[in-house]
């Protein structure tokens with residue numbers, strides 16, 4: 624049985640700045656949030672979409688940010704390694720399988 628599926632995750636990447644929140648009408652700490660979606664086959668995952676938001680820590684309202692602009696500033700990718708690169712293991716397994724089949728022929 625092949626187990627296909629999809630899921631998502633999110634993470635608070637911490638406070639970025641203090642700015643005036645139009646909803647609270649006060650100066651609030653704004654946090655950077657990431658939301659991502661992934662597809663998976665068994666436990667192998669790959670990311671299908673990601674979005675960044677800058678949102679007020681109190682009312683959680685904010686603005687969506689451009690992914691490329693945010694990632695240019697991030698020191699490391701906030702998405703867990705296996706979620707980003709799980710698919711490479713799948714490719715590796717397929718490559719090994721193909722190799723094994725070809726070796727078996729000779």
Ligand SMILES: [Zn+2]
Pocket residue numbers: 644645646647648651679680681682683684
């Ligand atoms: Zn607010």
